[in-house]
Amino acid sequence: MYSVEWQKRGLSHVHILLWLKDKLRPDQIDNIISAEIPDPNIDKTLHDIIVKNMIHGPCGPENPQCPCMKDGKCTKKFPRKLVKETVHNDHGYPQYRRRAPADGGRTATVKLRNGSYVTVDNSWVVPYSPILSKMFNAHINVEACSSVRAIKYICKYINKGSDQAIFNFRNTDLANPVDEVQTYQSGRYVSCNEAVWRLLGFPLHERHPTVTHLSVHLENGERVYFNEHNFHERITTPPKTTLTAFFDLCIRDEFAKTLLYVEVPRYYTWDASRKTWKRRIQGTSVQDWPGVKSGDALGRVYTVHVSNMECFCLRMLLHHVRGPTSFNDLKNTTHKIILHFERHVRQEDYWRMITIGM
Incomplete structure (x- = not known):
């Protein structure tokens, strides 16, 4: 299931939800999703991509003007807690492995908007898939979801529709007042990128299979x-x-x-x-x-x-x-099943099976 969304000053991005046939175990998550800075000596290309695209902020006292800051706190809950191993929890998303520098974790230096530089560790890394990051060289947040909250989250984007804006026109010409009781208008807020996407008839969301x-x-x-x-x-x-x-x-x-x-x-x-x-x-x-x-x-x-x-x-x-x-055919089939058990199963065993629902 996926849904395409637009930010008001950016290109389109997509929310994708995939159901896996077999549930991921904690020891398998590290093979697919990482929340650590890669080793530049092993894969310099991946290291540069992650440092460029997957470092949150950094926000906090060093960068209080960061868009994620509200009332002096990060709304995205960064920096995250440093842990040695990936741990499942009951809140929908695992607590990914983020090793501290003392435990073998790496650090990187990033540039802030004001031109200054700051050193960050794994607590600032947004979870990613190494394969997808190297393939697209873009910000791709990948998470293992184990709660119905994730389904509600993406369905919200599919069904919420476009953003709404309420506005009104006021007459500033006092000599010729036109009193329309200040009629308010309600319309969709559509960016130019979204307008082109819709005019060309590109898909907005999809669910597969049916x-x-x-x-x-x-x-x-x-x-x-x-x-x-x-x-x-x-x-x-x-x-x-x-x-x-x-x-x-x-x-x-x-x-x-x-x-x-x-x-x-x-x-x-x-x-x-x-x-x-x-x-x-x-x-x-x-x-x-x-x-x-x-x-x-x-x-x-x-x-x-x-x-x-x-x-x-x-x-x-x-x-x-x-x-x-027909419904009668189902009843006759049930009767045949009961007769079969009565013939081949001892009576006390038969009733025991009926009691526990066979």
């Missing part, structure tokens, strides 16, 4: 919207949901009978206007199934609380039963 939400409900328990004109029509023939349309798909499509409910969006697209599933036109061909294409879309079944036990069990069945054609 996630299709799949409804789950009991028989005749779907949500129906109606008014006084279509009340009887909606009661007699309610619109199809992704679940009931999945049942119809399994009746007419042999390939759909091999799928779980959550796997359907990978091979079919949901037509919201016609309330039906359609085979994908683009994608990778599925072996032994002519005309079937596989995409990278994901299906996500809505969560059901365990207090709604019947619907909760229905959701569990949809994750284990392939190709159901």
Whole structure:
């Protein structure tokens, strides 16, 4: 997921959030993310890039006019604490390894805006990826996120829209006053760079892969919207949901009978206007199934609380039963599973498995 943002006096920059298949362990983070000044004897190019682009400020008493300063403190919480090893915490971001000069950490000399020079250590380094920094030679802040706060952070940029500005026009000609009760105008604050970006139709944000939400409900328990004109029509023939349309798909499509409910969006697209599933036109061909294409879309079944036990069990069945054609078909499948356990499992073991949820 990414979102492009503009600062008022700068070029565009992007916020990118990546989900990894396997969670990073503390001992793996140091191989990907660093918050230390590189050794110039080993990689002089990387050292120069980091000193130029990834040193925060420095701010504080030496540079009180730094933009990050507010009430005498750095809003970005620099300088950071010096630690010997990377440590995970419960606040979303790890505490990266920042070794002090006494423990083998390095220092560098940077120039302030006023022309003076100051020596900084690892406590002023913004976390970065050595590969990306050398590739782009730019300020690229890379962090390992382990909290939902990071998702909220980037979604804020995607949904907040452009900055707003409220202004008004005042008539200074006292001889010809025009009293419009000082009409205030509200408009978007768009920089020239953002205006060009939008005029050229470049992408503003994207989420990949596509996630299709799949409804789950009991028989005749779907949500129906109606008014006084279509009340009887909606009661007699309610619109199809992704679940009931999945049942119809399994009746007419042999390939759909091999799928779980959550796997359907990978091979079919949901037509919201016609309330039906359609085979994908683009994608990778599925072996032994002519005309079937596989995409990278994901299906996500809505969560059901365990207090709604019947619907909760229905959701569990949809994750284990392939190709159901109706609600009754799911019930019959459940009955067959129970009979199978009754035949092959001792009664006391069977009830013990039922008690702990198998």
